[in-house]
């Protein structure tokens with residue numbers, strides 16, 4: 001059985017609503033262009049607040065997402081990339097579930113400092129490396145990674161098709177790329193979030209992400225523009241197995257329980273495997 005669960009303020013499941021007519025409809029012309037991102041970058045204080053809120057309310061998300069990604073990946077070796085790592089929690093969970101090195105990229109130096117703090121003391125320090133850089137021009141050789149993940153980052157990208165092409169460039173033949181992001185939600189779901197999200201600041205972060213989000217049809221179109229053929233385009237679902245594993249970990253679950261009632265998909269995942277040459 002599959003559940004709607006709360007992930008980064010996200011309830012997951014159900015059919016996707018109709019896509020908007022064109023990509024252009026959903027692109028904000030005021031967005032910074034590639035290379036001008038700094039103007040839109042979060043301040044250090046915002047990054048610190050963001051990390052604290054993620055740790056208070058959504059650490060389970062990273063465990064569940066990493067479990068799902070590694071299942072899809074189907075192996076434990078190889079090099080892993082986390083693009084737009086933010087405070088680094090997904091990078092840590094991916095390192096826990098795999099055996100290879102994890103490369104975590106972010107454009108914001110303050111985020112990388114915080115990510116470094118996240119990793120310190122986990123015992124994974126030797127396996128996780130951080131890099132300052134822009135997804136539109138990733139400072140890595142082509143065909144360097146076997147698994148590439150990017151979680152709730154794509155809606156920030158100024159030129160998503162170019163950025164996706166960069167992600168695909170650094171993937172090895174046979175490698176798996178999984179991009180996950182928030183999708184637009186109805187006024188009803190937004191109101192439900194306001195009810196269950198305990199802190200105004202956390203709600204503000206989540207609400208902003210939804211307002212800037214793209215739906216999966218638009219995102220799939222951007223994959224096509226990048227010349228990438230997806231393996232799957234779907235709303236992200238978590239299974240009984242995911243939830244049970246999480247419950248067994250004994251973490252607090254209030255927010256997850258509260259969100260099960262929300263009945264609208266709010267995250268999508270698009271995967272692509274690079275063909276073997």
Ligand SMILES: C[S@@+](CC[C@H](N)C(=O)[O-])C[C@H]1O[C@@H](n2cnc3c(N)ncnc32)[C@H](O)[C@@H]1O
Nearest residue numbers: 084085086106107108111134135151152153156
């Ligand atoms: C909403 S946060 C998500 C962070 C992390 N993936 C998580 O879920 O905890 C988005 C992150 O993407 C980063 N980012 C935005 N644009 C980027 C770009 N062009 N290149 C690399 N990172 C970028 C931001 O600095 C921020 O850390």
